[in-house]
Amino acid sequence: GQSLEQPSEVTAVEGAIVQINCTYQTSGFYGLSWYQQHDGGAPTFLSYNGLDGLEETGRFSSFLSRSDSYGYLLLQELQMKDSASYFCAVRDGTGGFKTIFGAGTRLFVKA
Amino acid sequence: DSGVTQTPKHLITATGQRVTLRCSPRSGDLSVYWYQQSLDQGLQFLIQYYNGEERAKGNILERFSAQQFPDLHSELNLSSLELGDSALYFCASSVDQRETEAFFGQGTRLTVV
Numbered sequence: 001g002q003s004l005e006q007p008s009e010v011t012a013v014e015g016a017i018v019q020i021n022c023t024y025q026t027s028g029f030y031g032l033s034w035y036q037q038h039d040g041g042a043p044t045f046l047s048y049n050g051l052d053g054l055e056e057t058g059r060f061s062s063f064l065s066r067s068d069s070y071g072y073l074l075l076q077e078l079q080m081k082d083s084a085s086y087f088c089a090v091r092d093g094t095g096g097f098k099t100i101f102g103a104g105t106r107l108f109v110k111a
Numbered sequence: 112d113s114g115v116t117q118t119p120k121h122l123i124t125a126t127g128q129r130v131t132l133r134c135s136p137r138s139g140d141l142s143v144y145w146y147q148q149s150l151d152q153g154l155q156f157l158i159q160y161y162n163g164e165e166r167a168k169g170n171i172l173e174r175f176s177a178q179q180f181p182d183l184h185s186e187l188n189l190s191s192l193e194l195g196d197s198a199l200y201f202c203a204s205s206v207d208q209r210e211t212e213a214f215f216g217q218g219t220r221l222t223v224v
Contacts, residue, residue, distance in 0.1 A: 031209075031211055042217050043154065043201070043203075045212050045213060091209065091211065097166065097167055097209055098167040099156055099213070101155075102153060
């Protein structure tokens with residue numbers, strides 16, 4: 001089957017760095033994506049890793065290790081507006097491409 | 112604004128009824144995906160269409176169906192509604208069928224009473 005594990009909650013202070021881990025189990029792994037969702041809002045795409053290594057986009061970076069079935073999202077210089085839920089999502093190519101989302105990590109940024 | 116349009120934004124209906132949710136993808140995107148998000152839950156993939164054809168199916172109930180029309184807009188039909196169907200329904204689109212980067216609409220909040 002397919003499953004993703006990510007922490008349910010993370011708390012950090014403004015200006016700090018936080019890492020949100022994601023481990024996955026899937027039979028036809030194609031790639032790992034990260035999405036941000038504010039309360040009442042729509043998910044917003046943050047990054048995608050199809051190959052091992054680090055992808056950097058501004059204050060956000062994402063890492064993937066396919067051999068470890070593991071990835072993380074790194075948020076630097078945290079701002080209050082980063083308080084949101086963050087979802088990792090695995091793209092599975094078995095039986096047609098479909099995306100499996102993790103349950104989400106709720107990030108609280110404190111002043 | 113992601114460029115993906117969903118209507119209606121809110122819908123309240125009674126149990127046993129049937130509703131249709133509509134999605135217009137971003138200009139140029141051929142793939143449309145439907146997701147369900149219940150209260151405090153993650154996103155559950157329902158179904159994907161690519162250029163009018165069904166491409167992948169997730170945990171979609173038999174009471175639910177979808178289609179993508181020649182102009183690439185999509186509709187999700189929910190019938191014999193139950194209280195447990197109350198949720199946010201998101202549509203997303205991407206340029207190809209691999210969904211390496213998907214753009215989500217603002218969602219339709221369905222309340223079944």
